[in-house]
Amino acid sequence: MGGVGWEPPTKPGAKPTEPGTATDFGPLFSPRTVAVAGASATKQGFGNRFLQAYRTAGWTDGTLFAIHPTADRIDGVPAVPSVADIPGGVDYLLVTVPAAQAPALVAGTAGAARFVQVVSGGFGETGAGGADRERELLDALRSAKTRLLGPNCLGTYAPRGRQVFTFGQSLEPGPVSVLSQSGGLAGDITTAGGRRGIRFARVVSLGNGIDVAPGELLEWLVDDPETEVVGAYLEGPRDGARLVRALRRAAGRKPVVLLPGGLSRQGAEAVASHTGSLAGDDRLWDAIAAGTGAIRVSTLEDFLGVLRMLQVYAHRPAPAGSDVLVVGPGGGASVLATDACDRAGLTLAPIVAATRQALRENGFGAGTSVSNPVEVPIGPASAPDLAARVLGPVLAGQPYPDVLLHVNVQSYFSYGTGDLTPLVDLLGRLPELAGPARVTVAARNLDTAPGDAADRIGAAAVAAGVPLFGTLDAAATAIAAVKRWTRSQATEGRPA
Structure with missing residues (x-):
C-alpha cells in the first residue's frame, strides 16, 4: 500500500479532472461581483444571512445582488429574477435554495456565472434519492459549462477578496490556505484559528465535491503567491490520485498539513452521512504522508497548532540540528x-x-x-x-x-x-x-x-x-x- 510511487484510485462517480484542464480559481476568491440565490423577501433564512455578511464586509450596490423572482430589493440589496439579468454576469453565485430547485437554477446560469457554490444539502449524503438529485445537478452543471463547489458546503473565505461566510470574520489577510470537506469545521478553523493568530489567504469548504475537488484546488494553491502554508481536512476525496500528485508538487515548496476524518468504523459511518464520501484507511493516509512529505495530524487542536507554527516559522531560517x-x-x-x-x-x-x-x-x-x-x-x-x-x-x-x-x-x-x-x-x-x-x-x-x-x-x-x-x-x-x-x-x- 505504501511507497512514493503508490497512488490511490479515483473515487467511483468522480468527475474526471485531468491536470491539463487548469481552472483559474482567482475569481472564486476575489470576485468582482457576487450574487446570492435563495434569500427571502419575507423572512430571515440562510441566504439572508449571507447577504448580511457580505454587506458587513463592505459589498455594495453594483457588486452584490440577490436572485429572487419578484422582489426589487432584499435586505437592502438589489434583487433580479436571474443571474442573466445582471450586466456582465457574476464571478460567484451562492445558491441556498432547497436541493430540489438547485439543478434548474444551476442550468440557468449558462454564460452568466464563473463559479457556483451550492450550500444546500439533500444530495448524495442522504442516500439513493439524494444521489439521483446529485446526478441531476451534475447534468445541469455540464449544460451550464460553469464550475461548481459543493453541494452541501458552507462558503468561501478570503480576506483580500472580501469573501466571507460568517459574521465578524477578520479581513486581515495572511499566508495560510485551508481546504475543508466540512463547512461547519471550516467555520471552526477560521474562528478558532484566528484567535490563536492564524491569518488566512483562502479557505474553502468543498462539501460533497462533485466537481471541484481537493486535488485540483491544491494544485492551484501550490502556485498561488498568496499561499505559503496549506491545510486540508478531508473525508475521502473523490480525486485521490490527483490529490497525491498535488502533494508531491508541494513537497519542499509549501508545507501541507493533512487532517483526515472518518478513519474509525463509526467515523466512516458519519462521513457517509455527512458528505457522501467513501471513508479512508489509516494506513492509506500514513502512506500518503510518507510518500509526499505532507504533515499528518489527528486532531483539530493539532491541525490549528501546526498551521500556526508553520505560519510563523516555515520560511524562517533556524540553526541546523534536530534538537x-x-x-x-x-x-x-x-x-x-x-x-x-x-x-x-x-x-x-x-x-x-x-x-x-x-x-x-x-x-x-x-x-x-x-x-x-x-x-x-x-x-x-x-x-x-x-x-x-x-x-x-x-x-x-x-x-x-x-x-x-x-x-x-x-x-x-x-x-x-x-x-x-x-x-x-x-x-x-x-x-x-x-x-x-x-x-x-x-x-x-x-x-x-x-x-x-x-x-x-x-x-x-x-x-x-x-x-x-x-x-x-x-x-x-x-x-x-x-x-x-x-x-x-x-x-x-x-x-x-
Missing part, C-alpha cells in the same frame, strides 16, 4: 515536557559541560537540573531577567534550533497576585532572547485562568509572533512538524 531545548519550572512538569517531546520524536540533547557550569555559577541548578530540560523558577516571583540569564549562555554555546518554554499559568494566581504583566512582558521579549532559534510556549493550565486572563496571554503571544499552546504535547507536536518541513526542504534541495 530541542526545554526550559521551565522544575519538578514533574519538566519530566512531562520531556515525555511529550519523546512522544513527538524530538531529541533533548544535553547542555555541554561548560555551559552547565556557567549556569550553576549564575545561581541556577541548586536542587534542580541544568542539563536539558533546564529547570528554572519561571513564574510570578521570578526576576525579570531570568529567561535572558538562561537562554543567553545556553544558546550562545549550543545553537539549538528549537526552544520549548513551559510556564504554569495557574501559579500567577495561586502563588502570585494575579498580575500577568511579567508573563506578558516575557512573551514579548522571547523572540529577541531566542535569537535565530524557533521559540514555542506551552502555557500549562491556561484553561484555569480567570476572567479575560487567557485572552490577554493569547493576544500577547500573537502580538509577539510566538506560537502558544495549552498543552505540552500540542507544543511538541508542532515543533516536530516544523522540523519535518525543514527536512523536506533539505531533501528537495531547497534552502531551509
Whole structure:
C-alpha cells in the first residue's frame, strides 16, 4: 500500500479532472461581483444571512445582488429574477435554495456565472434519492459549462477578496490556505484559528465535491503567491490520485498539513452521512504522508497548532540540528515536557559541560537540573531577567534550533497576585532572547485562568509572533512538524 510511487484510485462517480484542464480559481476568491440565490423577501433564512455578511464586509450596490423572482430589493440589496439579468454576469453565485430547485437554477446560469457554490444539502449524503438529485445537478452543471463547489458546503473565505461566510470574520489577510470537506469545521478553523493568530489567504469548504475537488484546488494553491502554508481536512476525496500528485508538487515548496476524518468504523459511518464520501484507511493516509512529505495530524487542536507554527516559522531560517531545548519550572512538569517531546520524536540533547557550569555559577541548578530540560523558577516571583540569564549562555554555546518554554499559568494566581504583566512582558521579549532559534510556549493550565486572563496571554503571544499552546504535547507536536518541513526542504534541495 505504501511507497512514493503508490497512488490511490479515483473515487467511483468522480468527475474526471485531468491536470491539463487548469481552472483559474482567482475569481472564486476575489470576485468582482457576487450574487446570492435563495434569500427571502419575507423572512430571515440562510441566504439572508449571507447577504448580511457580505454587506458587513463592505459589498455594495453594483457588486452584490440577490436572485429572487419578484422582489426589487432584499435586505437592502438589489434583487433580479436571474443571474442573466445582471450586466456582465457574476464571478460567484451562492445558491441556498432547497436541493430540489438547485439543478434548474444551476442550468440557468449558462454564460452568466464563473463559479457556483451550492450550500444546500439533500444530495448524495442522504442516500439513493439524494444521489439521483446529485446526478441531476451534475447534468445541469455540464449544460451550464460553469464550475461548481459543493453541494452541501458552507462558503468561501478570503480576506483580500472580501469573501466571507460568517459574521465578524477578520479581513486581515495572511499566508495560510485551508481546504475543508466540512463547512461547519471550516467555520471552526477560521474562528478558532484566528484567535490563536492564524491569518488566512483562502479557505474553502468543498462539501460533497462533485466537481471541484481537493486535488485540483491544491494544485492551484501550490502556485498561488498568496499561499505559503496549506491545510486540508478531508473525508475521502473523490480525486485521490490527483490529490497525491498535488502533494508531491508541494513537497519542499509549501508545507501541507493533512487532517483526515472518518478513519474509525463509526467515523466512516458519519462521513457517509455527512458528505457522501467513501471513508479512508489509516494506513492509506500514513502512506500518503510518507510518500509526499505532507504533515499528518489527528486532531483539530493539532491541525490549528501546526498551521500556526508553520505560519510563523516555515520560511524562517533556524540553526541546523534536530534538537530541542526545554526550559521551565522544575519538578514533574519538566519530566512531562520531556515525555511529550519523546512522544513527538524530538531529541533533548544535553547542555555541554561548560555551559552547565556557567549556569550553576549564575545561581541556577541548586536542587534542580541544568542539563536539558533546564529547570528554572519561571513564574510570578521570578526576576525579570531570568529567561535572558538562561537562554543567553545556553544558546550562545549550543545553537539549538528549537526552544520549548513551559510556564504554569495557574501559579500567577495561586502563588502570585494575579498580575500577568511579567508573563506578558516575557512573551514579548522571547523572540529577541531566542535569537535565530524557533521559540514555542506551552502555557500549562491556561484553561484555569480567570476572567479575560487567557485572552490577554493569547493576544500577547500573537502580538509577539510566538506560537502558544495549552498543552505540552500540542507544543511538541508542532515543533516536530516544523522540523519535518525543514527536512523536506533539505531533501528537495531547497534552502531551509
